[in-house]
Structure formats: C-alpha cells, structure tokens
Amino acid sequence: MSSPSPAGDAHPYLRAATAGLRHHARSLSTAAPSPPRPADRVHLDLLHAHLTVLHQLLDQLAAAARPPHPATGRHLATAHTRLWQATAAVHDAFHTQPTMQDQECHPERLPEGPPVLTICQRHLAVSHTVRRKTTPTDLSSPLHGHTTTCTV
Numbered sequence: 001m002s003s004p005s006p007a008g009d010a011h012p013y014l015r016a017a018t019a020g021l022r023h024h025a026r027s028l029s030t031a032a033p034s035p036p037r038p039a040d041r042v043h044l045d046l047l048h049a050h051l052t053v054l055h056q057l058l059d060q061l062a063a064a065a066r067p068p069h070p071a072t073g074r075h076l077a078t079a080h081t082r083l084w085q086a087t088a089a090v091h092d093a094f095h096t097q098p099t100m101q102d103q104e105c106h107p108e109r110l111p112e113g114p115p116v117l118t119i120c121q122r123h124l125a126v127s128h129t130v131r132r133k134t135t136p137t138d139l140s141s142p143l144h145g146h147t148t149t150c151t152v
Helices: 012-030 041-065 070-096 115-133 136-140
Strands: none
Touching (some): 041 115
C-alpha cells in the first residue's frame, strides 16, 4: 500500500502523516469492540484539523501546478473542492454529536479554548479561502460524475 521511500526523501513529514493515519485506521478496525463505537467529538475534531491542513496543501499544489500544467492544476483544484465538501461534512458531524457530560472535562481551561470554538474558528478560516477560489456551483456539484482513465 505504501510507495517506496527514495533515498533522498523530499516529503518525510507527509509520509509520516500518512503512516500515522493508516496505523490509526488499522488499529480502529482490528481492535474494534463489537459493535464498533461511533466516532466521538475528539476524533471528528482531529480529523477536521487534518482535512483543513490537507486542503491548504492541495490549494498550494494546485496553484503551483496550474501555470506549467493546466490539466494537472484543474484536477488538483477539483480535489481541493471535493476535500472542502468532506471537511464541511465532518464539521457538521462534529456538531451533531452529543457534548461530553464528563465532570472531569473543563474545556474553558484549555489554552486554545473549548474544542467547539477551535473547530469553528478553523473551519471559518479555511472557508474564507474557499469562498475566494470557488464558485457556489462548484461547491454544490455532486461528488461523482467526473471520470478519468488511468494510464499507468
């Protein structure tokens, strides 16, 4: 599943992040109790943080690829839009989860503020970029419908 790591790896942090996510997904699927427990707010918050950073990375890659390789830039821009749709869905899922009723949890004591504010602040910051670079039609288009042929 993983691509071989070249001797002079130019992207070690991206490979480490991918490996970390893969490990986490495997640990959830192999050690899952019966029935599997639903995602909690902490998982959704961390997933949202990961998606927003990935969204920013795709934005930068699309901008860099667009002048020399317009087709590649368009595909990356499409991935950028689809990733935003996924990010918005995770944000919505976060807010549909019940809040923690644990007496030991004191989110007001966290230096970054309560998690509900952190995810919303992060979401709003990225949404400004999305509004500048995409149209409402792009954002409301279906996730599927664009097919490509893979020529390897």
